Amino acid sequence: MKLNTTLSIVLFFVVYSISAQNIYNKSTKQMGATVDYAIEAATKEEGEKYIQIAQKEIDRIYNLISSKISNSETSKINNSAGIEPVEVSQEMIDIIKRSIKISELTNGYFDISFASVKKVWKFDDLMNSMPDAESLTTSVEKINYRNIEIDEAKKTVYLREKGMKIGFGAVDKGYAVESAKRKLQKLGVKSGFINAAGDRTSWGIHPKNGKWKTFIGNSENDGNTLWFTLENSSMVTSGNYKSFIGKNGKKYTHILDPKTGSLISGIQSVTIFCADAEMADALATSVYIMGIQKGMELINKLEGTKYLILDSEGMIYTSKGLEFSKQ
Structure with a gap:
């Protein structure tokens, strides 16, 4: 309406x-x-x-x-992207699973692996120009919620590609x-x-x-x-x-x-x-x-x-x- x-x-x-x-x-x-x-x-x-x-x-x-905290479970997952799975709490696994369901519901318009793209943007008036098309294309290469691997039995989370990052700002x-x-x-x-x-x-x-x-x-x-x-x-x-x-x-x-x-x-x-x-x-x-x-x-x-x-x-x-x- x-x-x-x-x-x-x-x-x-x-x-x-x-x-x-x-x-x-x-x-x-x-x-x-x-x-x-x-x-x-x-x-x-x-x-x-x-x-x-x-x-x-x-x-x-x-x-x-929070990915701003160096020893948070999110930071540990991000730091081990493309290297090895990280053991995490059941709470973290549940948060990620719910986020992936939203990704599926929205056909990928929602994606917690978006975090790697933010490095090309500064959210203030000091940015004198927009990132170029090549920078934007490169920035989204690592975004894919399907590359978040969860092992329920071992309670681990693994980001399959180096450079991938997850974030829960949304x-x-x-x-x-x-x-x-x-x-x-x-x-x-x-x-x-x-x-x-x-x-x-x-x-x-x-x-x-x-x-x-x-x-x-x-x-x-x-x-x-x-x-x-x-x-x-x-x-x-x-x-x-x-x-x-x-x-x-x-x-x-x-x-x-x-x-x-x-x-x-x-x-x-x-x-x-x-x-x-x-x-x-x-x-x-x-x-x-x-x-x-x-x-x-x-x-x-x-x-x-x-x-x-x-x-x-x-x-x-x-x-x-x-x-x-x-x-």
Whole structure:
């Protein structure tokens, strides 16, 4: 569904009712982003304890899968590409297997082996020229999720070609907030909301409002702000609001096409709504790369999943039945 309305640029915020009894809030810097917590608890001390537990879980995920950490399992896999298999945790194997399923679902538009292509791009205004065609062609030679070999019995992962690299930038925050949520649920936390730079997940009933409320827009009071309610669900946005290169009047996002190595333009943001933030994270990236038409066709086939796409002109495309309001 295409809406005849405009929205200039998309940033992400989540609204927490500070006056709501038994909701405890905290914002932290983790995984290179701002992570906001709103947790229901009986006392302030209990709320702080639960938030600390969630923080530790997100830090654990980052230490496990970040390629920026030299001894992470991701780095060990990348360093042994084309050399030998690496023994890893079952958790890492499961993350990779889920990522490969998304690659198959999207016909390769989503691919965690994209990491090798990023060396030809710098996501700031210091880049004076775009990479040439030869550089881009070379950069994608190692991208192929089919060359990720998993041995379940030995618990090993092997990248078949030297120079291959995997990276989880398209799912890491989604997976992290889902993991933190599950940990708190097991401890009996009735409800909460975690937002990692636009990767948001909620559970339970907000003690004051019933449902958790969040928005997409420049600010809380912007007339173009779009408001959503979430109930035991997740919402993830990918877009060019943060990392981009501006060239010839266009903004090129930090998201790369794994088939060509090229940057993407024409879409400001893609927001995906579904039960799981990791899945929403992967799908938001995939739709951004696939483009509006192919992306809508993909999401329309997935039960319980909806989209909101904002193109470069500010036009909104949304799933049938997706409810939101302007304030």
